[in-house]
Amino acid sequence: MPKVQAGLTADGAGLAGDRVVAVGSTARVLVAAAARALRGADCADVGQPTALSRFTPAPESVRRAAAARAAGRVALTPAQTAEVDAERVARWIVDQYPRRRYPGVVLGSPHASAVHLAVALGVPWLPAAFEMAVHWTHGSVDRPRAALDHGAGLAAGLVAANPGLHVRQVHCPASRGAVAGQTVSLTARWRTLPLAYARFLADRLEPGASLLLVRDGRSWPVLDPGQGHSFQLGCPASGLDPVDFHPDSHALRQLLRAVGGDRALWEPPEVSAAGEQSEQGVEEGFETVARQWAQPRGHALHQVFFPQPAALSAATADLYRRWLRRAGKTGDRLVVECGRLLDPWQVVRAGLVPYWCENATRRSVEGAEWWLAGSEPFSSVDVLPESPGLRSPALAGLPQWLAVAAFGRRRRALDRTAARGYPVSPVPTRRATEVLRCQPYDLPTPPPLAFADALDGLREAGAPLGLTLS
Numbered sequence: 001m002p003k004v005q006a007g008l009t010a011d012g013a014g015l016a017g018d019r020v021v022a023v024g025s026t027a028r029v030l031v032a033a034a035a036r037a038l039r040g041a042d043c044a045d046v047g048q049p050t051a052l053s054r055f056t057p058a059p060e061s062v063r064r065a066a067a068a069r070a071a072g073r074v075a076l077t078p079a080q081t082a083e084v085d086a087e088r089v090a091r092w093i094v095d096q097y098p099r100r101r102y103p104g105v106v107l108g109s110p111h112a113s114a115v116h117l118a119v120a121l122g123v124p125w126l127p128a129a130f131e132m133a134v135h136w137t138h139g140s141v142d143r144p145r146a147a148l149d150h151g152a153g154l155a156a157g158l159v160a161a162n163p164g165l166h167v168r169q170v171h172c173p174a175s176r177g178a179v180a181g182q183t184v185s186l187t188a189r190w191r192t193l194p195l196a197y198a199r200f201l202a203d204r205l206e207p208g209a210s211l212l213l214v215r216d217g218r219s220w221p222v223l224d225p226g227q228g229h230s231f232q233l234g235c236p237a238s239g240l241d242p243v244d245f246h247p248d249s250h251a252l253r254q255l256l257r258a259v260g261g262d263r264a265l266w267e268p269p270e271v272s273a274a275g276e277q278s279e280q281g282v283e284e285g286f287e288t289v290a291r292q293w294a295q296p297r298g299h300a301l302h303q304v305f306f307p308q309p310a311a312l313s314a315a316t317a318d319l320y321r322r323w324l325r326r327a328g329k330t331g332d333r334l335v336v337e338c339g340r341l342l343d344p345w346q347v348v349r350a351g352l353v354p355y356w357c358e359n360a361t362r363r364s365v366e367g368a369e370w371w372l373a374g375s376e377p378f379s380s381v382d383v384l385p386e387s388p389g390l391r392s393p394a395l396a397g398l399p400q401w402l403a404v405a406a407f408g409r410r411r412r413a414l415d416r417t418a419a420r421g422y423p424v425s426p427v428p429t430r431r432a433t434e435v436l437r438c439q440p441y442d443l444p445t446p447p448p449l450a451f452a453d454a455l456d457g458l459r460e461a462g463a464p465l466g467l468t469l470s
Helices: 026-038 051-055 060-074 086-094 112-121 144-161 173-181 195-204 250-259 284-297 309-326 344-350 362-373 398-405 416-420 430-436 451-465
Strands: 102-108 125-127 129-135 165-171 183-190 205-216 219-222 229-233 273-277 301-306 333-338 353-357 380-383 411-414
Touching: 026 112, 026 125, 026 129, 026 344, 060 129, 086 125, 086 129, 086 183, 086 195, 102 112, 102 195, 112 125, 112 205, 112 309, 112 344, 112 353, 112 451, 144 165, 144 183, 144 229, 173 183, 173 250, 183 284, 195 205, 195 284, 205 284, 205 451, 219 229, 284 301, 301 309, 301 451, 309 353, 309 362, 309 451, 333 362, 344 430, 353 362, 362 398, 380 398, 398 411, 411 416
Parallel strands: 102 125, 102 205, 165 229, 205 301, 333 353, 333 380, 380 411
Antiparallel strands: 129 183, 165 183, 219 273
16 A cells, blocks of 8 residues: 655644645635534634725726735745645644544535535545645736746746645636736645545544545646646636637637736647646545545545536535425525635524535536526525626626526525625625625524435436536
């Protein structure tokens, strides 16, 4: 059996995990939300009001400059990347969870429905990767080749100090806006089970507990020279397709105009593989070592593959509805969350059914509409649209979000605060908490969902959507 990869940096050295993991990254927010829910707390302290909100009426160029300054204040310097210790990051993640025994754990790709599932099961959620943002001095949003050159040097140092990582660099103006010209985004994926995770599982899992590995099955063209660093131009979360990042694309022309770029400078690198897993995927080695760790200790490892985020969102929402009704609740009130606007504890406290949109793109919102159209009607629908902070040709307009809320039979609510500055003025995660605290209590909370029931429910609801379990 391969050994679990231990960090090469001296114990306690390097940057603290909360300094390394990108502020506002999906995995960071999801860990915070899951850990609070397991302590019986909400997300009222997650995310502070953004200073960018005061720039909502300002010209586009002023907003871009303000976003760049804000990103620069929290990004790592290139020199600091040499101090990154992936094992210390893993310890920071597991240390956020209450110290007690758990009947299982959910691991893998960042998806809020995986966190909702973990909270219903009463178990932690552990990401298989973490994101970093690093300064790119003299960078430019319209120069992907220069971004690749800068990121390759950073990744080489990261992988040399942390050989258990694969670093996926993502240059995506559609999802990051003008900030993509000020910082580079590096997603560090564990190629094996971190030692801190293995110790956490050994110390905290009950005998016979199950591991559930959730895997994002989306693919994207990448350049992978085989040095532990790969480069990805654009991403599925942008709401665009790979062809939209071609120099002749009309969508690219619109996008670069919105973020202050010049299409004439856009020279994308060649790709080496057209169907590699996207940055949200899970490394094969992570799954292999997790299974090799679990089996001799009497723990079963199950995998859930989803072809699109909407498939897991829909299956988990259906599972929550069944779980609530078995506990004597109506299961007729829905909250449609988006991006970082979520609060798993308040969802359980109020007896709500959660459906998560990965972001505010038309594609993501259409997934919610199709699922609602085929579901038993809900008496109330609350919608929390996350403002991405930029304009993009792929974004859903407020009328489309209103159409989602219109599926409610009695209550149809689109959060006005989130909608007021949409799509250029983001609101913090705690805005979801403020909205959900106004929902009536539906106590007591249901008893924890059993792993067998969760697997059966996901299999039944997810099969028509392409979701597979193994």
